[in-house]
Amino acid sequence: MSFVLRRTEEINVEDLTGQLADNPRQAARLILAGARDGDLEAQALLGQILLDGHGIEQDIGLALTWFGIAAERGHAMARNMLGRCLEHGWGCEKDEAGAARHYAIAAQQKLDWAMYNLANLLSTGRGVARDDSRALALYQSAAALGHAKSMNLVGRFHEEGLVVPCDLDLARQWYRRSAEAGDFRGQFSHASVLAERGDLPAARIWLERALEGGNLNFLRVAREQLAASMPPSLSELTLAYFQRAAELGDDTDLARLAQALEVA
Helix, strand or coil, rough: CCCCCCCCCCCHHHHHHHHHHCCHHHHHHHHHHHCCCCCHHHHHHHHHHHCCCCCCCHHHHHHHHHHHHHHCCCHHHHHHEEEEHHCCCCCCCCCCCHHHHHHHHHHCCHHHHHHHHHHHHHHCCCCEEEEEEEHHHHHHHHHHHCCHHHHHHHHHHHHHHHCCCCCHHHHHHHHHHHHHHHCCCHHHHHHHHHHCCCCHHHHHHHHHHHHHHCHHHHHEEEEEEEEHCCCCHHHHHHHHHHHHHHHHHHHHHHHHHHHHHHHH
């Protein structure tokens, strides 16, 4: 996830975001100076670059401090990132209940990422009592704001008939919207629908996009689904998923690749 920076008098956002890509060290110096001068966006962004070690030495504990400063001043994404740190134990003790509280505050500020993160906790019962109805409502609210990952999960609820009646047509519509909005899981879901319909050329396009953007956890699940369900004409693309997971993963992923090559 990334910050959406608002324009301020202290920081020219377009210049700064460009420098983060082109000259991260110079950008980090500007962000640090702005944060010390009290610029809210700079304080929130300083937390992010400290967390990532982007243009500055990584310091997760200090990142947590700056997220806290910005969150207390009303910055929704910084509040969300406090939740992320607590959920995963970044720079602090893991505290999923505390994460949920921070997500809830940021969700009330209409931040789509916080809605999504809180919904994830609610749908799995981590840190809070499981509440699928509330989770779906949050995913729907985030989806209405254009959050691509939430769109895919709204589709999943409708496909599985969880909380709402099973509606495959509506689920497929949400998968398509998620795919077009750029979520790799949505792209994979949409590709699966297209493959089921026999539109393999279109399925290939979306599978390739999902492969390009997918993380390791996704690839590990997706490769097995492809191996079990994709037609022979897409076998080389299935192997590409095994290959990419092996590049990003560990010895177990290399072993799975070797097994897939033996079967191919």
